[in-house]
Amino acid sequence: MKFFIDTANLKEIKEAYELGVLDGVTTNPSLMAKEGITGKDNIMSHYKAICDIVDGDVSAEVVSVDFEGMIREGEELVEIDDKIVVKIPMIKEGVKALKYFSQKGIRTNCTLIFSAGQALLAAKAGATYVSPFIGRLDDISTDGIGLIEQIITIYRNYGFETQVLAASVRHPMHIIQCAEVGADVMTGPLSAMEQLLKHPLTDIGLEKFLADYAKGNS
Numbered sequence: 332m333k334f335f336i337d338t339a340n341l342k343e344i345k346e347a348y349e350l351g352v353l354d355g356v357t358t359n360p361s362l363m364a365k366e367g368i369t370g371k372d373n374i375m376s377h378y379k380a381i382c383d384i385v386d387g388d389v390s391a392e393v394v395s396v397d398f399e400g401m402i403r404e405g406e407e408l409v410e411i412d413d414k415i416v417v418k419i420p421m422i423k424e425g426v427k428a429l430k431y432f433s434q435k436g437i438r439t440n441c442t443l444i445f446s447a448g449q450a451l452l453a454a455k456a457g458a459t460y461v462s463p464f465i466g467r468l469d470d471i472s473t474d475g476i477g478l479i480e481q482i483i484t485i486y487r488n489y490g491f492e493t494q495v496l497a498a499s500v501r502h503p504m505h506i507i508q509c510a511e512v513g514a515d516v517m518t519g520p521l522s523a524m525e526q527l528l529k530h531p532l533t534d535i536g537l538e539k540f541l542a543d544y545a546k547g548n549s
């Protein structure tokens with residue numbers, strides 16, 4: 332399973348990259364705003380800065396909601412770097428844009444997926460990735476991981492090549508559950524990735540190994 336980090340924070344992206352397990356980055360307009368990145372030029376150069384750090388796909392989201400606007404924005408975004416994947420919302424105009432980009436060989440990530448039907452449409456339109464938001468579904472007492480499983484089954488039944496990118500990951504158990512059901516990618520915060528490495532018995536064991544070494548070498 333690929334690990335993407337879901338942030339526009341350059342420090343966190345560097346940290347995850349240096350850990351050696353990072354396969355890409357996802358961003359969205361809210362994450363950009365959280366970092367204080369506003370205005371088209373600043374946003375475009377921030378995408379470039381992200382691309383310069385990582386070796387992998389970087390999702391950059393369009394903010395137009397009409398077909399022409401999405402196409403115009405997407406074509407500008409892919410000019411920034413070969414790593415850019417155009418992130419398109421799951422709306423009617425977005426489905427048309429997915430088809431357009433897929434015919435042009437431009438990679439896409441269909442975002443704001445909350446149902447299997449939406450994922451099926453995105454795959455039929457040729458999306459490279461679909462992003463079902465599991466945390467936001469869990470927030471409303473709906474089974475986010477169950478949706479990932481359902482989409483994987485549908486894609487396998489018909490051999491769709493669209494990759495399932497589990498988004499809105501909130502904690503390490505989400506990551507493990509995504510891996511169990513076979514998500515192609517998960518995107519989440521650095522904290523969730525770092526929590527994967529923690530275990531109290533690891534800390535206790537290491538403390539003892541180091542203490543025993545110190546005894547024998549003092």
Ligand code: E4P
Pocket residue numbers: 337357358359442462464466467498499500518
């Ligand atoms: C997906 O690419 C989105 O950026 C993201 O995962 C949304 O997550 P949130 O629900 O934590 O905002």
